[in-house]
Amino acid sequence: MATILIAAGMTPGHINPALKFARALQSQGHRIHFCGFLDARERIVAEGFDFEPLFPDLFPEGDLEEVTSLRVRRDRWGQLRHIRRHVGRVRRMMEAILAGALDGLFQRLKPDLFICDVIERALHLVAYGNGVPTVLVNTTVPMAPQPRPPKPSWRAPMDRVWGAFRASLRRTLEKTGARLGFIRPMTWFFSELARKYGHIVEGDGPGRFFPSATPMVVLCPGEFIDTGDAPRRESLHFLGPCIALDREEPDFDWSRIQEGRPLILIALGSVPYLLKRHQDFIRGLGDAAARRPDWQFVVSAGPLTDLGMLERAAPNIIAAHQVPQLGLLQRATAMVTHCGFNSTKEAIYFGVPMVALPFQHDQPRVARLVTHHGLGVRGSPFDMTGETLVALLDEVITQPGYRQASQAMSMRFREAESPQAMARTLEQFLEKEQEPLPRPSGT
Secondary structure: OOEEEEEEOOOOOHHHHHHHHHHHOOOOOOOOEEOOOOOOHHHOOOOOOOOEEEOOOOOOOOOHHHHHHHHHHOOOHHHHHHHHHHHHHHHHHHHHHHOOOOOHHHHHOOOOOOEHHHHHHHHHHHHHOOOEEEEEEEEOOOOOOOOOOOOOOHHHHHHHHHHHHHHHHHHHHHHOHHHHOOOOHHHHHHHHHHHHOOOOOOOOHHHHEEEEEOEEEEEHHHHOOOOOOOOOEEEEEHHHHHHHOOOOOOOOOEEEEEEOEEEEEEOOOOOOOHHHHHHHHOHHHHHHHHHHHOOEEEEEEEOOOOHHHHHOOOOOEEEEEEOOOOHHHOOOOOOEOOHHHHHHHHHHHHOOOOEOOOOOOOHHHHHHHHHHHOOOEEEEOOOOOHHHHHHHHHHHHHHHHHHHHHHHHHHHHHHHOOOHHHHHHHHHHOOOOOOOOOOOOOO
């Protein structure tokens, strides 16, 4: 039996998958501890796990809810005040971490393995400095290095000079970060943290703060990530999709769903509703619904939408601020999605073809994988009309290849969701001696 410490972030998209593999490890007899900010405590403790709060004086419970409330109310001055307060908290947290505030956690628990979400990237350097083997968890698809086109030969000397200047400027900023008036740059913080815990920083980009040998797990089968364009990294491993099938879902009037009619689920995530173009898209759904009166459109509209106005646009629209996505996917004919990784995995799990409308961040990368595997089609949410949306839906509904590909990938997702398989994947890192970090000379 091993002691395993997990840092999983604060939001449901990070906590729910961590709870899934934590239960799988616990079922094999391992002792599980979580650590994180107080906003994550309630959900984790409710599942019966121990929770170690990090910097509770700086980040009190309810902080995340306050940010969401300010955004929903579009309270600009409130957001600015919160940002100013948050900047000061982050600065004090960085100073405390550099002073060794987290060393006691690892020395007291003495974990045999640290499973760290990539968004908590400072913690893995502390863990390595305390001799604790670490596995990074990526809750989205990993970024593949993009090949750079060859440059004209006459550019090479200029590029070398410019590159040396940028590297010198970065080093100067990092060294003088303590004297900058606003807040020390994050690169300065990670450079200092890496130096404190013995990691030699090489190269550019955020990846230079991750030891190259650190294993990383991705929360889906490898078949979904692999496109054949590049060989898979040796340090990359795959768990099941870690879908929280037992999560509590919002109330819903199921009597409004009519059996025998195609059901189109439209759910664009919990963040895009803050974008004006998302609201424009939602308001234009009436035209799409009117073009297919025999279909049912169930819309997860977000907290800013006038539900009555949306439903009055067409009699076959059912709108709610939040919908029970898992329950609806089990009945859906197709899903219109922003291609957030969690929503995409849930559609695949239930074999539902997708119309992918990526807005931002990792969503375009996920959408490319959806179309690569024939699981759906892709459009732009920024110039979508009722006519073009219906055309995309017609394609994924009438062409059987999309549902067949979705059902085939669904079978692979369900096989990979085995708790025993997840536990075995993570337990292998208990059995291996990870390479120690190289320490600078003279330390």
